[in-house]
Amino acid sequence: MEGGGGNPKGSGLGGLFGAGGAGGPGYSHADLAGVPLTGMSPLSPYLNVDPRYLIQDTDEFILPTGANKTRGRFELAFFTIGGCCMTGAAFGALNGLRLGLKETHSMAWSKPRNVQILNMVTRQGALWANTLGSLALLYSAFGVVIEKTRGAEDDLNTVAAGTMTGMLYKCTGGVRGIARGGLAGLMLTGLYALYNNWEHMKGSVQRQSL
Numbered sequence: 336m337e338g339g340g341g342n343p344k345g346s347g348l349g350g351l352f353g354a355g356g357a358g359g360p361g362y363s364h365a366d367l368a369g370v371p372l373t374g375m376s377p378l379s380p381y382l383n384v385d386p387r388y389l390i391q392d393t394d395e396f397i398l399p400t401g402a403n404k405t406r407g408r409f410e411l412a413f414f415t416i417g418g419c420c421m422t423g424a425a426f427g428a429l430n431g432l433r434l435g436l437k438e439t440h441s442m443a444w445s446k447p448r449n450v451q452i453l454n455m456v457t458r459q460g461a462l463w464a465n466t467l468g469s470l471a472l473l474y475s476a477f478g479v480v481i482e483k484t485r486g487a488e489d490d491l492n493t494v495a496a497g498t499m500t501g502m503l504y505k506c507t508g509g510v511r512g513i514a515r516g517g518l519a520g521l522m523l524t525g526l527y528a529l530y531n532n533w534e535h536m537k538g539s540v541q542r543q544s545l
Contacts, residue, residue, distance in 0.1 A: 412475035419471035427463030497524025
């Protein structure tokens with residue numbers, strides 16, 4: 336009885352771990368030798384798993400039909416506008432605190448002084464948040480339109496959107512204001528594009544020098 340009871344247990348363990356199980360497929364060293372294991376540690380030949388099913392030769396994420404692997408300007412527009420508004424509010428609050436302390440330095444610490452400082456912080460925070468948010472909105476809108484018109488996404492869209500944003504934002508200042516705004520937008524977006532491509536430019540120069 337004991338000998339008969341040991342066989343099912345042994346066969347069950349063998350079927351579980353793939354060690355000599357009659358029902359499970361076995362893989363010899365010759366079968367495993369031809370399986371590429373790039374980026375993986377060698378698998379034990381006693382595992383009841385086909386190593387070919389563990390090789391990932393496709394993308395990890397499944398994207399909808401026609402979707403890009405990177406986010407476009409329309410998707411990034413919400414982050415850009417919100418980030419600029421928050422940055423402007425934080426900078427404006429700090430600037431308002433500085434101005435409030437400067438204007439009320441001759442006053443003693445009291446409720447009127449605190450109220451005046453708080454008003455300055457609120458006013459400056461709203462002003463800077465509105466300014467940077469408007470610039471981000473114009474830049475994102477121009478970027479999306481240019482991207483859809485050209486059918487391509489590159490640094491040329493960034494520079495063109497920044498230049499047009501500066502020109503439109505300063506259009507109330509006449510021709511000279513438009514020129515200054517466009518030049519400022521061109522310089523800022525040009526520096527940003529240069530920063531993004533700095534490593535690529537360095538690699539290209541090194542390859543040409545060799």
